[in-house]
Amino acid sequence: MLDNEAWDNVAERVIADDFYLRSHRIIFSSMQGLISREKPIDLVTLSELLEQTGELQQVGGFPYLLEIQKNTPSSANILAYADIVRERAVVREMIGVANEIAESGFDTQGRSSNELLDMAESKVFKIAEKRTNANDGPKGIGDILNRTLDRIEFLSTQTNHNGVTGVSTGYHDLDRMTTGLQPSDLIIVAARPSMGKCIVAGSRVMDPQSGALHVIDDLVKNGEANVFSLNNDFKLRSTRPSAFVDDGYKPVFRVTTALGREIETTITHPFLTGEGWKPLAHIDVGERVAVPRKLDAFGNSALPEHEIKLLAYMLADGGTTDTNPKFTNGNPRVLDEFRHCVEQFGGVRCSSSLSLNRTPSVRVRACEKSLLERRQIFATRLRESMQALSLTARQVALLSGVVPSATTAWLQGKSLPNSDAFKRLSDGLGVTAEGLLQGGRDSAGKNDKNRFTAWLQQHQVMAKSALHKSVPKDVFKLPRAQLALFLNRLFCCDGSIFVQNKRQVALSYASSSKALARDVQHLLLRFGVLARLREKQVKYKGSFRSACELVITHRQSINTFINEIGIFGKEERVETARAVLGELQESHNLDSLPDSAIDYIRARKGSRSWASLFTEKGEVMPNGFNPHLSAGSRRRISRNKAAEYARLLDDEYLQNLASSDLYWDEVVKIEPLGSKQVYDLSVPDTHNFVAEDILVHNTTFAMNLAEHAALNEDKPVVIFSLEMPAEQIMMRMLASLSRVNQTKVRTGNLDDDDWARISSTMGMLNEKNNMYIDDGSGLTPTEVRSRSRRIAREHGGVSMIMVDYLQLMTVPGMSENRTLEIAEISRSLKALAKELKCPVVALSQLNRSLEQRSDKRPVNSDLRESGSIEQDADVIMFIYRDEVYHPDGDKQGLAEIILGKQRNGPIGSVELKFHGALSRFDNYARADTEDDY
Structure with a gap:
């Protein structure tokens, strides 16, 4: 009020909220209002404005304004006064924030300590951020010129020969453009993300938590997933991706391994080789890449045991393209179990078909007696609903949209409404379809699908030819024991176990559906059973067509299969194989480390002799010990041998490699497929994940x-x-x-x-x-x-x-x-x-x-x-x-x-x-x- 010219300097330092007394905040805001309207600030104009706004008495009236003016000696020290107000305001804000932080500590409201710390830090920073720096604002050109000259002189002494005035990037051309x-x-x-390291749409990724298989398209769409990833110890673990990437259409290639595993990726997508992660462009046919040897994860979504057996039977030997499903098998035990499982559905019956020189079959039809019983149940429930609502047969006919005689037939249990009439009836009576008849109208329709057929449709098994069958989605989520039961019954029909020359044991599974064979290969992998998928030509109706066969020759895999899965109806053959395996010496030709392991072992051994390494362990080197690790030798190293070398060399890396979750599979084919939609996942820390049972990097x-x-x-x-x-x-x-x-x-x-x-x-x-x-x-x-x-x-x-x-x-x-x-x-x-x-x-x-x-x-x-x-x-x-x-x-x-x-x-x-x-x-x-x- 003493010097209006001082306002601009004060306004840069102080805001209305800085004043402690409410009356002073009102006065300062009113002054600000006068300045914004280009009016002078004095006792008259200020008191008039406060009176107009009804705030004059709130601030102490005209006498208080006069007292403020009289008690201020001059405006010469106004900036010092403003700084005092500002400093006290900052201290008060700090006290206020401190109190808020203390209250938050006593009442966390479910927040973690990290969240509370972040809140506290943020509030303290905001005190500083909202303050106007007194040095900010317009500067005179003279000041700017002087500072600019100082900067140029400083740069002239600091700039290097490339003209870099900031932090050098290390790249000469880039430094020249940016200085x-x-x-x-x-x-x-x-x-x-990943610069093109992607896999093709439709590629399946396993969820280690539920056992489900999801296509990568859905994972990217939903932005959520669990995946298997390989850590630095060569162990697979469950992790969650941090980013889900839709990378559009790119040229892709199909990679096929000796085990028959396939994945479609871009040419830049890396695979793990003996020399580390290498893009597909640098991988040749014949090179070995890492694939999981076991995906030890199962679901917890159990199904009734009879349903698991029937799913396996119908996938293997079931006919589902006719009106009524059929099962064909020559083993009486298997046929008896199939009939027993079907009976547990209720409302259906099995009719046998026996013909000369033909394999026996069983067809599942609706049970006539059961249909009649269920229609009587419907008639009873309909009658009860009519009585509860006091409805006549004619009224029921009207609300159902049928003639009265049809209603009479319903009440006598002679017939059922068609699907549309059944819905109108249930709606009109105010009851659900289940309320009128458990299982719904179709469960008692004479010409409708029976309960077994409806169940097969639910699992997408019905109406599938042998070439187009695949494992239902719910099977992948089964617990371990139930998944073993499913595989047991599949092999019971389409699998075999045999011994050749009393020295070689093998398992096989045949299917005309490649999708089904690949599904079974994946399910076996969950138990650690390594199966090789191959295609072959088989006779079919006088000609040849492609069929798929899974072959298991890896001894450890066969033992695992025998002990955990088995084959129903072929128990004697299984026991014969078990006995032969017990007498054979295990071969490791199919389960060895990549050739680079030899170089690694030789480098770690150095100039030391093997005898000295055994001596350091307090042991005597066995007679005839020959590791075959000479420079010219390319004999592969088995996992067991690698573990022994790791022990002798005290080498953790080699031990991890020997006990890894990896199988080193040979690339047998790389085929261009043109451009396809591709996706990728970014996995924190490890930057890799398992897709289509193959390891891929990002x-x-x-x-x-x-x-x-x-x-x-x-x-x-x-x-x-x-x-x-x-x-x-x-x-x-x-x-x-x-x-x-x-x-x-x-x-x-x-x-x-x-x-x-x-x-x-x-x-x-x-x-x-x-x-x-x-x-x-x-x-x-x-x-x-x-x-x-x-x-x-x-x-x-x-x-x-x-x-x-x-x-x-x-x-x-x-x-x-x-x-x-x-x-x-x-x-x-x-x-x-x-x-x-x-x-x-x-x-x-x-x-x-x-x-x-x-x-x-x-x-x-x-x-x-x-x-x-x-x-x-x-x-x-x-x-x-x-x-x-x-x-x-x-x-x-x-x-x-x-x-x-x-x-x-x-x-x-x-x-x-x-x-x-x-x-x-x-x-x-x-x-x-x-x-x-």
């Missing part, structure tokens, strides 16, 4: 940026990895920096030269000690900010922050609106970059829409949830590898880094060399440029 990653910039690095550029910054900057790099554990990040980094194949690093299969490189790299990283990795999942922007602040405070700042990846971050309380959540995340990351004055590199995924375009090079609008990300980002980089979409093109091993946005520089693209095996991008020396090396 490095600048302080306070938010840099988005984006690419399609951030490199941004990590290379972090590596270069960590080794060349004085301040630390902070990496927030929401998907990959810290140990795996370090393995990738070691592979990249030491230029050792990353799969050799992951498996520990390193030679002396590899160890030397790894040791040198570890020494370099340890000496620099300039990187921090946070692998907490589901981090919030508040957590990222607080943890980054702590490291910056301890080290005087940070050189770079990397977040992998943005879409995995969460904001508490905003999960219902993904757009607002992503906007808050990107805004927070940009604010963090400005606050700590360092570049923040955030990885982001792209929308799948770009897969529908002929040109797959991404643009800004392809960013997933792109609006706020594109707005907040200072630089947007896209990774594009042409070889993913054109495997036979001329861009093999090259990657484009596309600058889609650069707030303070040009856009365009640069080419880099991509080394998938090293998890590394390198500068690309073109033929027309000087080689940097």
Whole structure:
């Protein structure tokens, strides 16, 4: 009121809520209102406004305004007064937040400690965020020119020969376009998930929790799944994917193994080989890949025992294409059990068919006596309903839409309403169909499907020719004992066990349906039974047609089958096989490790003799011990032998390999199939999952940026990895920096030269000690900010922050609106970059829409949830590898880094060399440029 010109300075420091007394808040707001209407602030105008709003007496009236003015000596120290008000307000807010935090601690309302910590941290940060910095606001051009000159002079002393003024990326062409990653910039690095590593629509994935088989299409659609994944100990475990990817249409190939397992994938999808994960493009026919040797998971959805047996019988020897189902089998015990199981349905009967030179068969029909009994039940219930509603036969006929004589026949039990009339009748009487007749109208219709037929239809077994049969979905979810019972009865009909020359035992299962044979192969795998699927030509009605056969020759598998499954009706043959197996020496020719295991054992043994290794164990080397591990030998190593070598060498990796959940299966065929719809799953930590009973695999550029910054900057790099554990990040980094194949690093299969490189790299990283990795999942922007602040405070700042990846971050309380959540995340990351004055590199995924375009090079609008990300980002980089979409093109091993946005520089693209095996991008020396090396 003493000096209106001082208002602008005060308004930058103080807001109305900063005042403790309500009267002072009202007065300050009224002053603000006068200024906004370009009116002066004095006793007269202020009191008049307060009187108009009815607030003059609330603030103490005109005398109090006069007293305030008289007690203020001058406006010269007004900024100091404002700072006092501001400081006291901050302290009060802190006290208020502290009280709220304390109350939350006493009353958690079901929230976890992590949620409470996040809430507390967020409230404290908001106190600082809503304050206006006194140094903010318009600056005179003179001040700006002076600061700009200081900046230019500083850069002139700091800039290197490549013109880099920020954090160097390590890539010369990219540095020339960006002058490095600048302080306070938010840099988005984006690419399609997995860059083409996908499997075909319709591929089946097993749920380890329920035993169910789901097609990958449904998993991606629902965004939820449980899968089997291989960990670093070569053990399969249940896990949950973190991302579900629809990758559109891509060229695909069918891979077939010696066991007959098949999967359709893109050419870039990796498979686990003896030399580590390799893309299909680098796998040749004859190479061995890892497949599960056992999927030890069963469901808990039990079915009645008679239903399990009947499903197996009807799939094996059932005829379901006629009106009434038929079962054909020559074993009297099997026929008797089939009849007994059918009788438990009720309302049906079995009629036998015996013909000369024909296999006996049984046809299941509706039971006439039962039909009559059920019609009498219907008549009784109808009569009771009519009496309860006082309805006559004529009235019932009217509400059913039939003539009165039909109603009379119903009441006499002579006939039933047709389906439409039955529904009108039940609706009119106000009772359910079950209320009129248990099992519904069709259970008593003379010309309708019987209860057994209806049950077969429910399980999708009815009306299926032999070529098109498959195992019903409910069977996959059976408990272990019931699944064994199902397989027992299947083999009872279409299986056999035989002994050749009293030395060789084998099991087989035959079916004209490839789908059924493949289903049975999968069900056997749950018990650890390895079955080989092969196709052959068989005679059928005077000609030949394809048929499938499962063959089991692996001794351990046969033993498991005999002990856990067995074959009903063939018990004598099973026992003969058991006796022969007990006398035979086991052969491991079909169950051995890949050839690379020999190299690994020789490297671990080194120059030591086998005799000395036995001596170290306090043992004597057995006579005739010959491991056949010479350089020229390619004799395969059995699992048992590998376990013995692991014991002698005290080698955990070799022991894990010997006792793994893997079978090393040979690739026998790779066939192109054209373009198909493909999907992928991202699995945290392990980055692989089991599909179609084969193992398939699923951030490199941004990590290379972090590596270069960590080794060349004085301040630390902070990496927030929401998907990959810290140990795996370090393995990738070691592979990249030491230029050792990353799969050799992951498996520990390193030679002396590899160890030397790894040791040198570890020494370099340890000496620099300039990187921090946070692998907490589901981090919030508040957590990222607080943890980054702590490291910056301890080290005087940070050189770079990397977040992998943005879409995995969460904001508490905003999960219902993904757009607002992503906007808050990107805004927070940009604010963090400005606050700590360092570049923040955030990885982001792209929308799948770009897969529908002929040109797959991404643009800004392809960013997933792109609006706020594109707005907040200072630089947007896209990774594009042409070889993913054109495997036979001329861009093999090259990657484009596309600058889609650069707030303070040009856009365009640069080419880099991509080394998938090293998890590394390198500068690309073109033929027309000087080689940097």
